Amino acid sequence: MKLPQENETCPVARAVAAVGDRWAMLIVRDAFDGAARFGDFQRRLGVARNILADRLRTLVELGILALRPAADGSAYQEYVLTEKGADLFPLIVALRQWGERHLFAEGEARSALVEKGTGLPLAAMLPRTQDGVVADSAAVLVRKPA
Amino acid sequence: MKLPQENETCPVARAVAAVGDRWAMLIVRDAFDGAARFGDFQRRLGVARNILADRLRTLVELGILALRPAADGSAYQEYVLTEKGADLFPLIVALRQWGERHLFAEGEARSALVEKGTGLPLAAMLPRTQDGVVADSAAVLVRKPA
DNA sequence: CAGTATCCCTCAAGATACTG
DNA sequence: CAGTATCTTGAGGGATACTG
Numbered sequence: 614m615k616l617p618q619e620n621e622t623c624p625v626a627r628a629v630a631a632v633g634d635r636w637a638m639l640i641v642r643d644a645f646d647g648a649a650r651f652g653d654f655q656r657r658l659g660v661a662r663n664i665l666a667d668r669l670r671t672l673v674e675l676g677i678l679a680l681r682p683a684a685d686g687s688a689y690q691e692y693v694l695t696e697k698g699a700d701l702f703p704l705i706v707a708l709r710q711w712g713e714r715h716l717f718a719e720g721e722a723r724s725a726l727v728e729k730g731t732g733l734p735l736a737a738m739l740p741r742t743q744d745g746v747v748a749d750s751a752a753v754l755v756r757k758p759a
Numbered sequence: 760m761k762l763p764q765e766n767e768t769c770p771v772a773r774a775v776a777a778v779g780d781r782w783a784m785l786i787v788r789d790a791f792d793g794a795a796r797f798g799d800f801q802r803r804l805g806v807a808r809n810i811l812a813d814r815l816r817t818l819v820e821l822g823i824l825a826l827r828p829a830a831d832g833s834a835y836q837e838y839v840l841t842e843k844g845a846d847l848f849p850l851i852v853a854l855r856q857w858g859e860r861h862l863f864a865e866g867e868a869r870s871a872l873v874e875k876g877t878g879l880p881l882a883a884m885l886p887r888t889q890d891g892v893v894a895d896s897a898a899v900l901v902r903k904p905a
Numbered sequence: 906c907a908g909t910a911t912c913c914c915t916c917a918a919g920a921t922a923c924t925g
Numbered sequence: 926c927a928g929t930a931t932c933t934t935g936a937g938g939g940a941t942a943c944t945g
Contacts, residue, residue: 614781614938617805622869624858625788625851631862635760635779635917642771645896651927659763661919666928676861689926697861702896705771706886707853712770715822715843716777722904723768728888729900736887740852742874743882750791750848754875758868760918781937797907807939812908835906 622758631675632701636660636668638708641694641701644678649691677701706738768904777821778847782806782814784854787840787847790824795837823847852884 616626632638636658640648643657655665669692672678677698680690694701709726717723727734740748762772778784782804786794789803801811815838818824823844826836840847855872863869873880886894 615805617803623788624855624862624869626785626858627862628854628858629781629784631858633779633781633784635775638775638779639772642769646901655927657763659761661921662928663920663930664918667917687926699896700857700860703884703886704850704853704857707850707884708774709770711846711850712772712774712777714846716770716773723770724904725902726899727902728894729898731888732902733889735894735899736889736891738849738853738884738886740849740884741882742877743879745882748874748881750845752875753872753881755792756871756873756878758870801907807941808908809910809940810938813937833906 628704632677632704634668636664637672637677638701638705640665640668640672641677641698642705644692644694644698645702645705649693650683650689651692654692672698703738706735710735710738774850778823778850780814782810783818783823784847784851786811786814786818787823787844788851790838790840790844791848791851795839796829796835797838800838818844849884852881856881856884 614630616630621627632641639658640654643654648654648657651665651669654660654669655662658665660668669678673680673692675697676695678692679695681693683689683691706726713723713725725734740753742748742752760776762776767773778787785804786800789800794800794803797811797815800806800815801808804811806814815824819826819838821843822841824838825841827839829835829837852872859869859871871880886899888894888898
């Protein structure tokens with residue numbers, strides 16, 4: 614994929630280039646959900662081992678995941694989210710909320726992301742201005758770099 | 760890409776399958792930014808025409824874009840965001856804010872999404888519980904479908 | 906202008922066998 | 926268990942010529 618210059622200064626384009634392939638966000642999703650070992654991801658995703666190894670390596674290179682010794686003292690290592698990776702949480706929630714709203718039929722079975730204490734789903738996540746007013750796309754504009 | 764059953768009930772996985780390819784979100788981004796005609800997208804993205812035609816067709820099939828007669832009365836048609844497409848705005852903002860924070864060096868040139876009135880950037884968009892408290896990933900869990 | 910039709914090529918992805 | 930090595934396939938993507 615060959616992006617024109619314009620896109621190199623666009624954070625959206627860079628983000629898509631970094632985590633916009635078909636596996637990255639699913640790996641990150643599972644990391645948020647407690648997956649840490651190679652086998653965890655492999656079982657949950659059902660992805661071929663070589664592909665998984667490659668994607669994990671890339672995510673480590675990008676600084677989204679980090680390797681550390683397994684917490685249980687076994688000889689292996691674990692993949693954990695870095696701060697950069699943890700900051701993808703809003704993106705996961707945005708994907709999930711859009712998917713819930715538009716890709717499932719009424720009453721169709723689906724997993725849900727709920728608050729631990731109450732069991733309630735999260736509030737709809739919407740962009741807001743600095744003073745807390747919901748900002749729809751008509752209220753904003755893209756300012757090109759100087 | 761062959762997803763295991765688990766993923767078919769996960770809204771994140773479905774969302775990635777729908778708009779997780781390398782062009783969809785860039786097309787949607789440009790639609791939010793005023794692109795409407797085939798040539799608009801082609802010039803902005805620099806993508807091959809056959810690929811663009813295919814992606815636009817897919818987005819229309821998915822109900823994210825719709826075709827309507829051009830507003831200027833010309834013989835051609837325009838691609839406009841449907842409600843389903845407009846609901847991708849938080850996802851675009853999530854991509855952008857993560858990209859801004861983690862994929863640009865300090866002071867590096869980048870485009871910015873600002874409020875029309877004030878010129879100020881939007882507030883950081885964070886998941887919240889129903890009562891408005893910021894919810895980080897440790898505060899939630901994924902509840903599997905029955 | 907807005908696509909379609911071809912051709913070509915690379916890489917992602919899957920399957921599977923193997924190794925420390 | 927956590928990968929690597931190898932092979933094969935197919936889809937995604939690019940370039941370009943053509944058409945209503």
